[in-house]
Amino acid sequence: MPRATFFNLPADKRQRIIEVALEEFAERPYDQASISRVVSRLGIAKGSLYQYFDGKRELFTWLVEEAGRKKLEAVSATPPPTGADLYARLRWLYAQGLLFIAASPRWARVALRSVEPSLDPEISRLRASSEAAAQAFLREQLARGQEEGSVRGDLSLELVVPLVHGLLSEGLMRAFLARAGVTDPLDPAAQSLGREDALAVVDAALSLLERGLRRGAP
Amino acid sequence: MPRATFFNLPADKRQRIIEVALEEFAERPYDQASISRVVSRLGIAKGSLYQYFDGKRELFTWLVEEAGRKKLEAVSATPPPTGADLYARLRWLYAQGLLFIAASPRWARVALRSVEPSLDPEISRLRASSEAAAQAFLREQLARGQEEGSVRGDLSLELVVPLVHGLLSEGLMRAFLARAGVTDPLDPAAQSLGREDALAVVDAALSLLERGLRRGAP
DNA sequence: ATAGCATATGACTACCCAGTCACATCGGAG
DNA sequence: CTCCGATGTGACTGGGTAGTCATATGCTAT
Numbered sequence: 001m002p003r004a005t006f007f008n009l010p011a012d013k014r015q016r017i018i019e020v021a022l023e024e025f026a027e028r029p030y031d032q033a034s035i036s037r038v039v040s041r042l043g044i045a046k047g048s049l050y051q052y053f054d055g056k057r058e059l060f061t062w063l064v065e066e067a068g069r070k071k072l073e074a075v076s077a078t079p080p081p082t083g084a085d086l087y088a089r090l091r092w093l094y095a096q097g098l099l100f101i102a103a104s105p106r107w108a109r110v111a112l113r114s115v116e117p118s119l120d121p122e123i124s125r126l127r128a129s130s131e132a133a134a135q136a137f138l139r140e141q142l143a144r145g146q147e148e149g150s151v152r153g154d155l156s157l158e159l160v161v162p163l164v165h166g167l168l169s170e171g172l173m174r175a176f177l178a179r180a181g182v183t184d185p186l187d188p189a190a191q192s193l194g195r196e197d198a199l200a201v202v203d204a205a206l207s208l209l210e211r212g213l214r215r216g217a218p
Numbered sequence: 219m220p221r222a223t224f225f226n227l228p229a230d231k232r233q234r235i236i237e238v239a240l241e242e243f244a245e246r247p248y249d250q251a252s253i254s255r256v257v258s259r260l261g262i263a264k265g266s267l268y269q270y271f272d273g274k275r276e277l278f279t280w281l282v283e284e285a286g287r288k289k290l291e292a293v294s295a296t297p298p299p300t301g302a303d304l305y306a307r308l309r310w311l312y313a314q315g316l317l318f319i320a321a322s323p324r325w326a327r328v329a330l331r332s333v334e335p336s337l338d339p340e341i342s343r344l345r346a347s348s349e350a351a352a353q354a355f356l357r358e359q360l361a362r363g364q365e366e367g368s369v370r371g372d373l374s375l376e377l378v379v380p381l382v383h384g385l386l387s388e389g390l391m392r393a394f395l396a397r398a399g400v401t402d403p404l405d406p407a408a409q410s411l412g413r414e415d416a417l418a419v420v421d422a423a424l425s426l427l428e429r430g431l432r433r434g435a436p
Numbered sequence: 437a438t439a440g441c442a443t444a445t446g447a448c449t450a451c452c453c454a455g456t457c458a459c460a461t462c463g464g465a466g
Numbered sequence: 467c468t469c470c471g472a473t474g475t476g477a478c479t480g481g482g483t484a485g486t487c488a489t490a491t492g493c494t495a496t
Binding site for chain 2: 446
């Protein structure tokens with residue numbers, strides 16, 4: 001979505017623009033992020049930024065797409081477990097997700113911004129489609145699980161999908177960050193979070209999901 | 219938190235001010251809610267509103283407190299089940315919560331606004347304390363459950379509390395609203411949600427929580 | 437009737453924002 | 467050396483915001 005001009009820029013300048021814009025859109029929700037602040041931090045004229053991107057929306061959506069690409073790349077770095085059941089697959093997947101947050105908190109934060117509400121109608125559409133995609137993915141996984149027999153059939157997916165989504169998105173994130181005594185991935189204290197934290201949290205979450213809160217072992 | 223002047227107002231005028239302010243703060247997050255819009259919708263001068271409330275913060279925090287009172291009142295209307303175990307207690311509690319959302323979506327929305335982030339430091343403190351209170355409450359419930367033997371002891375509450383919070387806050391809400399094909403409690407289509415929906419969703423959530431996703435019956 | 441207090445007003449200050457555009461500068465091709 | 471397209475600029479437009487305050491009006495008690 002950037003204009004051609006943006007890609008003609010010297011790599012270091014382009015990189016700096018990305019970094020500053022990323023920081024702005026990571027720290028504030030779309031409606032409160034400010035192009036004026038970005039250009040003033042960069043020390044360039046506002047008109048220049050408008051040569052690189054058609055507007056605030058384009059800059060944001062490009063950052064979100066870029067964040068998605070980086071996340072996909074990071075998650076694909078480790079190969080998924082083959083032949084494993086639903087719970088093992090989800091364990092692997094969400095562990096990768098948490099590690100991405102720990103490794104690239106600003107990119108992860110921007111990716112999360114894409115499911116936040118906004119007053120801008122176009123951004124709202126982006127939000128709706130991101131949210132729908134996430135739930136559709138989870139639904140597919142759980143449907144596969146039902147076929148495998150690893151997911152009980154007495155609860156409709158219409159109900160289960162959003163519930164599990166709450167557990168594995170907001171819940172998992174909160175549990176992960178709580179390990180560092182923090183509620184925001186951008187908090188400097190969150191840097192102390194590592195692989196062990198991610199695995200501990202994901203193990204607990206999936207054990208809870210699979211077996212429930214009453215009994216550990218079946 | 220309102221000034222004395224506010225309570226001296228004729229009841230109908232006061233009521234109308236509450237309604238319009240409620241609508242504004244229900245529809246938009248704190249930072250984007252606008253005092254200017256409130257007064258213009260009310261058709262009164264901005265100075266007048268500042269005679270009733272010291273500022274935007276005071277108006278918002280008062281609405282949040284008021285929402286809390288109304289929610290408590292609504293929840294207390296039905297007596298809690300006595301002698302029931304953790305899951306039955308939570309089932310009752312969260313069903314009441316969903317019914318409050320269905321009955322008073324704007325008040326419920328404002329209550330939820332209190333756990334949204336804001337750039338205003340004072341509002342951020344309110345957010346932190348609301349969030350902490352919610353988790354502390356859940357922690358107490360789960361600790362009681364562990365004593366009763368209805369909650370497995372192999373998972374630390376530090377991990378379980380935020381996970382369950384994700385399931386029973388965001389997850390439950392999403393599942394409830396999804397029944398009306400909606401993602402926002404203020405959406406007019408959400409008015410079709412009733413007691414049966416609340417009970418169905420809460421039953422699914424608590425069954426999932428208690429027994430897990432793999433098997434229904436123990 | 438008048439004094440004095442409570443209430444109502446809206447123009448005003450001092451900020452912030454996205455986006456535009458006429459103009460300036462640069463750098464390479466001819 | 468000159469031209470021209472690409473790049474850079476920042477003042478400007480038109481909009482929004484929270485909060486203030488001198489002034490005006492209503493209302494009540496003497």
